[in-house]
Amino acid sequence: MIRKTVLGAALALFAASAAFVVTEAEAATTSAAVLKHYAELAHAKYEDSLTTAQTLDKAVNALIAKPSEETLKAAKDAWIAARVPYQQTEVYRFGNPIVDDWEGKVNAWPLDEGLIDYVDASYGTESDENALYTANVIANPKIKVNGKTLNLSKFDAKTLRSLNEAGEIEANVATGYHVIEFLLWGQDLNGTGPGAGKRPYTDYDKANCTNGHCDRRAEYLKAASALLVSDLKDMVVAWAPKGKAAKNVQANSKKGLTAILTGMGSLSYGELAGERMKLGLLLHDPEEEHDCFSDNTYNSHLNDAIGIKSAYTGEYTRVDGTKMTGPSLSELVAATDKALDTEMLGKLDATLTAMNAMADRAKKVEAYDQMIGEGNKEGNAVVQKAIDGLIDQSKSVERVIASLKLGKVELEGSDSLDNPDAVFK
Amino acid sequence: MRKPKSFVFLLPLLSGALLLTPLMAIGGDALFPNTRTDLNPKDQKRVESVTRPTTDFSKPEPFETMSGGAATSRADVNGDAFSHFSANITFEEEGTFKLGNALFTKLWVSAPSSTQASDGLGPLFNARACQSCHLKDGRGHPPEGGADATSMFLRLARPARTDNEREAIADYRKLNFPDATYGEQLQDLAVPGLAAEGRMKISYEEIPVKLGDGEIVNLRKPTYSVADLGYGAMEGDVTLSPRIAPPMIGMGLIQAIHDADILRLADPEDKDGDGISGKPAMVRDHKTGELKLGRFGFKAQNASVRDQSSSAFAGDLGISTPDNPFDHGDCTKAEAACLAMPTGVQERLGPVEAPDPVLPLVTFYSENLAVPARRDIADKTVLKGKELFYQSGCTACHAPKFVTSRDAGNKAHVFQLIWPYSDFLLHDMGEGLADNQPVGVATGSEWRTQPLWGIGLTETVNAHTFFLHDGRARNLTEAVLWHGGEAQKARDAFAALSRQDRAALVKFLESL
Numbered sequence: 008m009i010r011k012t013v014l015g016a017a018l019a020l021f022a023a024s025a026a027f028v029v030t031e032a033e034a035a036t037t038s039a040a041v042l043k044h045y046a047e048l049a050h051a052k053y054e055d056s057l058t059t060a061q062t063l064d065k066a067v068n069a070l071i072a073k074p075s076e077e078t079l080k081a082a083k084d085a086w087i088a089a090r091v092p093y094q095q096t097e098v099y100r101f102g103n104p105i106v107d108d109w110e111g112k113v114n115a116w117p118l119d120e121g122l123i124d125y126v127d128a129s130y131g132t133e134s135d136e137n138a139l140y141t142a143n144v145i146a147n148p149k150i151k152v153n154g155k156t157l158n159l160s161k162f163d164a165k166t167l168r169s170l171n172e173a174g175e176i177e178a179n180v181a182t183g184y185h186v187i188e189f190l191l192w193g194q195d196l197n198g199t200g201p202g203a204g205k206r207p208y209t210d211y212d213k214a215n216c217t218n219g220h221c222d223r224r225a226e227y228l229k230a231a232s233a234l235l236v237s238d239l240k241d242m243v244v245a246w247a248p249k250g251k252a253a254k255n256v257q258a259n260s261k262k263g264l265t266a267i268l269t270g271m272g273s274l275s276y277g278e279l280a281g282e283r284m285k286l287g288l289l290l291h292d293p294e295e296e297h298d299c300f301s302d303n304t305y306n307s308h309l310n311d312a313i314g315i316k317s318a319y320t321g322e323y324t325r326v327d328g329t330k331m332t333g334p335s336l337s338e339l340v341a342a343t344d345k346a347l348d349t350e351m352l353g354k355l356d357a358t359l360t361a362m363n364a365m366a367d368r369a370k371k372v373e374a375y376d377q378m379i380g381e382g383n384k385e386g387n388a389v390v391q392k393a394i395d396g397l398i399d400q401s402k403s404v405e406r407v408i409a410s411l412k413l414g415k416v417e418l419e420g421s422d423s424l425d426n427p428d429a430v431f432k
Numbered sequence: 433m434r435k436p437k438s439f440v441f442l443l444p445l446l447s448g449a450l451l452l453t454p455l456m457a458i459g460g461d462a463l464f465p466n467t468r469t470d471l472n473p474k475d476q477k478r479v480e481s482v483t484r485p486t487t488d489f490s491k492p493e494p495f496e497t498m499s500g501g502a503a504t505s506r507a508d509v510n511g512d513a514f515s516h517f518s519a520n521i522t523f524e525e526e527g528t529f530k531l532g533n534a535l536f537t538k539l540w541v542s543a544p545s546s547t548q549a550s551d552g553l554g555p556l557f558n559a560r561a562c563q564s565c566h567l568k569d570g571r572g573h574p575p576e577g578g579a580d581a582t583s584m585f586l587r588l589a590r591p592a593r594t595d596n597e598r599e600a601i602a603d604y605r606k607l608n609f610p611d612a613t614y615g616e617q618l619q620d621l622a623v624p625g626l627a628a629e630g631r632m633k634i635s636y637e638e639i640p641v642k643l644g645d646g647e648i649v650n651l652r653k654p655t656y657s658v659a660d661l662g663y664g665a666m667e668g669d670v671t672l673s674p675r676i677a678p679p680m681i682g683m684g685l686i687q688a689i690h691d692a693d694i695l696r697l698a699d700p701e702d703k704d705g706d707g708i709s710g711k712p713a714m715v716r717d718h719k720t721g722e723l724k725l726g727r728f729g730f731k732a733q734n735a736s737v738r739d740q741s742s743s744a745f746a747g748d749l750g751i752s753t754p755d756n757p758f759d760h761g762d763c764t765k766a767e768a769a770c771l772a773m774p775t776g777v778q779e780r781l782g783p784v785e786a787p788d789p790v791l792p793l794v795t796f797y798s799e800n801l802a803v804p805a806r807r808d809i810a811d812k813t814v815l816k817g818k819e820l821f822y823q824s825g826c827t828a829c830h831a832p833k834f835v836t837s838r839d840a841g842n843k844a845h846v847f848q849l850i851w852p853y854s855d856f857l858l859h860d861m862g863e864g865l866a867d868n869q870p871v872g873v874a875t876g877s878e879w880r881t882q883p884l885w886g887i888g889l890t891e892t893v894n895a896h897t898f899f900l901h902d903g904r905a906r907n908l909t910e911a912v913l914w915h916g917g918e919a920q921k922a923r924d925a926f927a928a929l930s931r932q933d934r935a936a937l938v939k940f941l942e943s944l
Contacts, residue, residue, distance in 0.1 A: 277523065
């Protein structure tokens with residue numbers, strides 16, 4: 008109960024202004040160093056996300072110029088490689104408003120793919136929720152959104168943006184990694200059986216076009232991959248030494264450290280363990296899979312977990328193999344509570360072990376969507392173990408918040424107008 | 433919760449007396465105390481002092497930014513402004529919230545289906561997912577440009593016809609009675625192989641209204657009817673009540689307001705002669721049958737978020753839950769084809785289509801959609817508008833603030849100073865807004881005061897500004913001008929303001 012209160016206060020602190028007093032003058036310099044390095048790692052991770060997305064963009068060019076099994080496979084490989092650094096950045100969500108505000112453009116999920124391209128008959132033809140459920144904009148250059156006509160005769164950054172969340176439906180995702188994934192793999196129609204999406208390369212072959220509108224499909228794919236590159240550039244700029252996000256997180260050490268820990272805790276528990284993993288197990292629904300077209304979900308989850316650890320240890324291995332290290336939250340915690348630091352590191356490792364076991368099973372035995380299938384006791388247990396690890400580590404994150412005294416915000420009885428964000432207690 | 437259990441048994445005996453003086457029981461006896469039972473004298477004083485209406489409009493009040501207390505969301509203002517979780521919940525609760533969110537957006541499918549845990553839709557339904565109507569967790573809208581009616585539907589009901597029925601209403605066992613064929617609401621969609629019930633039709637008539645300074649504002653007066661009835665005629669005394677999906681924010685906090693704080697504002701006989709009555713909606717808890725204070729829905733017909741949620745699962749989606757285990761949704765005996773359709777119950781998963789933990793997860797989610805922080809509270813025009821809002825008498829029903837109970841079920845909702853701008857009581861809103869459909873103690877012209885928090889972000893979240901129970905108002909000015917009955921005086925005060933002052937009042941509303 009106490010932990011709860013402390014955490015509540017810590018999260019409220021997020022909002023709270025400069026009225027509180029930083030008590031550890033000595034720790035403040037260390038905190039500043041930790042935050043500086045945290046921002047440097049973000050910059051490196053987004054840079055790696057950008058360069059791998061640029062590689063993907065080139066592979067997309069090659070696929071469109073000369074569609075073949077080889078160019079399609081090269082584009083798919085480039086997509087999978089691009090997901091590695093990007094998923095490791097996800098721990099920068101939740102704590103950093105600039106990232107949260109931007110994230111939906113590149114990683115929105117789940118999506119109603121019928122908005123974009125042809126789908127199998129089993130997908131159904133209508134959804135009252137989403138009038139654009141099977142709009143198929145690749146085949147239909149003009150669609151109606153809430154009575155207004157949207158002209159999509161050309162696919163570019165502007166038209167794709169206008170299509171995103173059309174009709175206020177969040178599943179109308181028109182941009183980002185998962186759109187590109189769908190355009191490369193196609194629907195995974197195997198349910199909880201083996202196999203990913205099987206889009207033929209001839210979907211991009213203007214001479215021997217399958218499924219129609221190959222030119223428009225290519226134009227859409229190119230626009231989406233170019234937009235991904237441009238969106239990632241924005242984040243690289245934001246985390247550069249004088250960038251907005253970097254400055255923001257370093258402006259106040261308590262708020263900054265809270266941002267790191269909020270990202271770790273929220274990604275562990277609510278986002279990953281909850282929405283992305285537990286729900287699929289609960290419903291045994293193969294659609295409840297993060298990278299559902301490519302069957303790359305295990306990698307996506309694993310790299311999230313690597314990112315969470317990295318936010319604590321300050322270590323990151325770049326795409327080119329360079330190892331980055333620096334002042335870390337781990338050192339900060341160890342300075343006051345060695346045992347707690349050991350506990351936190353142990354929990355992060357336990358999760359990674361469970362995640363690696365899951366990844367191993369995905370490579371050797373069965374895909375993630377099969378693991379969550381009903382009656383698959385062994386597969387379910389492997390996923391559950393990773394969930395348990397994530398939940399367990401978020402409890403230690405709460406203890407770290409308490410140990411760094413981030414929760415000790417004294418607002419009791421405050422009615423000062425200097426602190427308009429105060430809450431009555 | 434704090435009600436003596438014995439009352440449940442006494443109730444049938446008392447029902448006759450309740451019929452004669454239905455409000456005595458809530459006037460101040462032990463059943464619903466007039467004073468708070470959760471506070472020590474010191475806290476009681478603090479609460480009284482902090483919730484006293486302000487008289488100083490030269491600057492913002494303390495704590496005013498945080499409309500939902502410590503649960504308020506401070507996230508960047510954008511289209512997701514209504515979709516954040518209470519800021520003061522734990523990581524664990526965040527997990528529960530996210531699972532609830534996933535179920536809230538989940539598309540239910542018709543039975544039988546390969547995804548057995550998510551089938552059971554309908555057979556008659558208005559939507560396939562909660563989110564279909566609660567777009568971005570915000571406000572629904574009437575159909576525009578010939579689109580379908582999603583995010584709005586017609587509730588069907590008739591008044592009591594016999595003494596038995598009247599008695600059932602008098603002791604709160606029934607709110608009203610469904611149409612013998614179409615049930616409690618008109619479902620405009622059905623699973624494959626089954627006819628839908630019909631289509632809602634709306635026609636609007638423009639009515640010019642002249643304001644004090646000579647400006648003309650057009651109000652659009654809607655008329656509702658039903659076309660393409662799939663199962664024969666509707667009963668003659670059944671009325672149609674159109675409802676848009678209301679915003680989802682702050683409901684756990686509303687649930688945490690102490691009964692006494694709402695009842696204190698009630699004045700059903702208008703004893704103070706201010707022209708404002710305020711009638712508490714007494715309803716029964718769906719599971720226990722306990723008599724409770726209704727506070728959710730346009731007629732305050734539900735006492736808890738859970739009851740509101742299970743009703744929506746049953747009526748809107750046609751999905752059975754442990755609280756509402758009928759698997760055929762709103763099918764009636766007269767709709768034999770509907771009753772003959774397969775259900776989505778999987779014995780090994782549980783006896784209903786949405787077994788636990790679906791309902792508790794969606795309930796937790798609904799209780800923890802955070803109220804966004806205020807913007808521009810120190811702006812001069814906003815403060816001027818706030819003063820005019822108070823002076824015009826709006827706060828007589830749109831009660832600005834409460835401090836929630838220390839006994840609230842969720843820690844995040846305990847003892848928070850909140851600013852919903854509603855008294856959660858029923859008021860006669862005049863002929864213009866009347867749907868002529870009685871619901872429990874609410875007559876056909878009475879509506880629950882709608883909370884105003886978040887109203888200024890409607891356009892940001894939902895890209896429209898349609899207000900009131902059926903979205904007839906196209907902006908806030910029109911919404912105010914539709915107020916009649918007990919609100920007539922306040923509406924007239926607004927109409928008499930100068931253009932500039934009206935704009936200031938609207939700007940205040942937009943800062944909520």
